[in-house]
Amino acid sequence: MDIGKFLRKLSGKDWGVHPDDHKRPAADARVRALPIPPRVHLMLSQHVGAPSRPVVLIGQKVLKGELIAAAQGNISAPLHASTSGVVSAIGEIAAPHPSGLSGMAITIDTDGEDKWIDCDPVADPFALSAEEIARRVADAGVVGLGGATFPSSVKLNLGRRSSIDTLIINGSECEPYLSCDERLMRDRTDDIVAGIRLMLISTGAKQARVGIEDNKPAAIAAMRAATSGHAEIEVVSVPARYPMGSDRQLIIELTGREVPADARAADVGVIVHNVGTAYAIQQAVCLGRPLVSRLMTLNGAAAAAPGNYEVVLGTLISELVAFTGGTRGEPAKLVMGGPMMGMRLPHMQIPVVKGTSGVLLLDGYEAADSEPDPCIRCGSCVKACPMGLLPLEMAARIRNDALTDAVDLGLKDCIACGCCAWVCPSRIPLVQYFVHAKGELSSQDRAKLRNDATRKLAQQRQERLEREAREKLEAAARRKAERAAQAAAAAEAKAQTKTASVTEGESA
């Protein structure tokens, strides 16, 4: 054990794992643009929050960048046509989701012209107000491109409301195999820096720190050179270690501040954005271009031409694979995202969405799918967990459906980073347990809310029935009383006429 590692251990910073990064040669290949496919399928739900609501009709002609679905609610994002063409369908297609279920999408038959709508560029974007920047970002449908896909404008506005002093730009790209952020930092450096400056204005933060893992020296050098004239932006080289790109880890590394378990980054005066998001924000604010394409990595031993590709949203993965020369042998596992946190896809007829950072075609050796063995209690997972949890104990509870016990052990803090499963010598699918348990807990919460609502309905019905019965009785009583009164009145009238006639008779 060398001194540095020993010191880290002493300071309690020995978390995470060091998988082979597999980034090269894909990261060094020149970026290629994928030709416009004959059809694009734009999922209505490619961000965190409410799905967007279609505002186009079937048969309508749309231009690239035209709004096709509007944001719905406070946390949502609009969707724009990713190329020009005709809307041919609005319906369900296979969604990029581990379940293999389908979701709603707008399908556009492309015309191959890729004609932009009139954008509205700004001459001096840095003179815009903070609100105006956030509004333009919201209108462009920009979401967190690191994979979280949280609407960026919401985060910018949050930054202004809660006093943020530091903006953290995540360029760590700690997932193995992926290199789209690195390519972006090397190729579009100035645009990223402009995006960071816009975010500084919009969040009201005074300084920005860009964290880049030290396995990307070219990106660090490029970013350092581009930010040399901006004292408020500092590029920091951070040690390569997974999951450095997780918000909490990066915040500790760059600011030394620890985010408490039940708090958000904003509570310690920090906000984190991805470099890809910085680029998209620059495009949206300076050029008025909505988010309609992205850079993504194609990698894995079964990929014929690993590299980074500029892809319009809605392109099917099968198109990407076909364009790059197909596969090398039958891929054993198809993954969207990185190998640690990405999701396994059932087939390739699935469209690229805003959050797609890469597609991996893994061969049998890389996929390493094998039957799990029982836990040998080696404790490796405990050592690896960046959140300081006890993965083996939590998994044992979840196996017996004792979900509340797992929550007591800190299940809610698990970021599903996959370190524990990666180190586990018994290849226990630990993360799957945790994701399952979290899903199960939220479905129980939903059931409880529903239960409360239906109980109220049942009560209301009960009350209504009682009220109706009461009203019926009252009405009956009223009618009876009326009838009685009528009868009495009639009787009285009769009596009166009688007396009258009697008196008349008498008087007569």
Next chain:
Amino acid sequence: MLIAIFALAALGAALGMLLGVANRLLRVEGNPIVEELVAIMPGSNCGQCGFPGCTGAAEAIVDGSAAPTCCPPGGKALAAAIAAKLGLTLDLTAIRDEGPKIATVAEELCIGCCRCSKVCPTDAIIGAAKQIHNVMREACTGCSSCIETCPTEALVMKPVPVTLQHWVMPKPALA
């Protein structure tokens, strides 16, 4: 006048005291635990558990004659909540929760007789006379009360469709 006031006041006092005494002597024992359970149960009194309503089931669960898993519409979530309240350890893997079901109307069969909407404990079925009826998904507890009443068998219980928002990652198969 005065006599009338006195007489009524005396009568009121006497009756009040009588009520007070009756309240002491003839008190109905309400079990607070039962009440707590009733509060978390569906409350639709559908009778699928075999007891007359949710209160009956709650009493049976508390005195041990029924399992906390006896409520079909409540499912696993309710069973877990009840077990937690009563401090029972429950083997939830044993209960077969085929997932929630809700009633659906086959439009082509419905004659609009309104029988179903009258029995639904949560008013989840809507529709006017001689019009096609429909079940509001969010309000249906899956109690099946309406199924029997339909003269044309237009009502059937169907599993709630799994959507992207509601899908839960399955538990890994046991090693």
